[in-house]
Amino acid sequence: MTVPGQPIESRIQVRWNDGDPLGHINNAVYFTYTAYARMELIDAALGQGAWGSCVAARVEVDYLREIPASYREVRVTSGVLRIGNSSVRTREEIFLDDGSVAARTEAVIVFRNLETGKSRPLTDEERAGIAPYVLPEEPEV
Amino acid sequence: MAEPTWIEQRITLRWNDIDLLGHVNHAVYLSYLGEARDRLGVRALGSGAMQELVIARLEIDYLAEARLSDEWVTARSRLLRIGTSSIRTADEVVRPDGTVVARAETVTVMTDRVALKSRPFTPEERVELEKLL
Numbered sequence: 173m174t175v176p177g178q179p180i181e182s183r184i185q186v187r188w189n190d191g192d193p194l195g196h197i198n199n200a201v202y203f204t205y206t207a208y209a210r211m212e213l214i215d216a217a218l219g220q221g222a223w224g225s226c227v228a229a230r231v232e233v234d235y236l237r238e239i240p241a242s243y244r245e246v247r248v249t250s251g252v253l254r255i256g257n258s259s260v261r262t263r264e265e266i267f268l269d270d271g272s273v274a275a276r277t278e279a280v281i282v283f284r285n286l287e288t289g290k291s292r293p294l295t296d297e298e299r300a301g302i303a304p305y306v307l308p309e310e311p312e313v
Numbered sequence: 314m315a316e317p318t319w320i321e322q323r324i325t326l327r328w329n330d331i332d333l334l335g336h337v338n339h340a341v342y343l344s345y346l347g348e349a350r351d352r353l354g355v356r357a358l359g360s361g362a363m364q365e366l367v368i369a370r371l372e373i374d375y376l377a378e379a380r381l382s383d384e385w386v387t388a389r390s391r392l393l394r395i396g397t398s399s400i401r402t403a404d405e406v407v408r409p410d411g412t413v414v415a416r417a418e419t420v421t422v423m424t425d426r427v428a429l430k431s432r433p434f435t436p437e438e439r440v441e442l443e444k445l446l
Contacts, residue, residue, distance in 0.1 A: 185325050
């Protein structure tokens with residue numbers, strides 16, 4: 173069930189080889205976790221397989237806390253910050269079990285024409301599908 | 314004696330498990346199998362065992378393909394033999410439709426992580442392992 177303005181939530185299985193010698197989840201793996209949540213967001217908004225027409229153009233990550241390698245599962249949310257002409261800006265958060273945020277990402281994903289590989293404007297249907305996932309504006313800090 | 318039981322772990326496929334051929338890349342199967350073997354090791358020897366068990370040999374036959382549309386696979390592992398300081402397991406990756414996509418046999422060695430050498434299983438460890446045979 174979609175609640176307007178709410179991000180989608182994914183539970184992601186942690187694998188043994190997500191951990192590194194520091195005993196925490198390796199920084200690069202955060203990209204995999206958040207990409208999975210983004211994929212679920214796009215699939216929820218536009219139907220399964222829609223993710224195949226998007227590519228990531230930019231991802232920024234703030235690492236706020238370590239995720240212990242002993243975790244079996246993490247909770248990741250993904251929502252929309254802005255809908256552009258041919259791209260969508262999303263916000264992901266990875267949560268620790270105590271509810272604190274382990275990492276926060278912003279990503280720009282671009283919709284493209286699968287034949288030419290070039291970016292293309294979102295269709296009206298796509299805009300309408302994504303609109304319920306637009307997050308409320310955050311107060312300026 | 315009854316057949317040893319499979320220890321199973323369901324694995325959700327990830328986007329980047331898939332390679333340019335549109336199927337799960339062969340190398341990724343090894344991490345799936347590791348999840349099942351970890352479970353087997355933890356079941357018998359406790360979570361500390363994962364710090365002491367290392368792989369010495371792994372052979373794998375790729376029998377079919379898993380694709381992203383399968384969404385998940387089951388990795389499973391069962392104990393075949395207990396040696397002095399190593400175990401041999403049979404490990405499989407199974408698609409949701411029941412097809413075995415990969416079949417492996419692995420030798421895992423108990424090590425002393427300080428000396429970085431293999432060490433024999435203790436009698437207590439052996440008792441726990443034998444419960445899985």
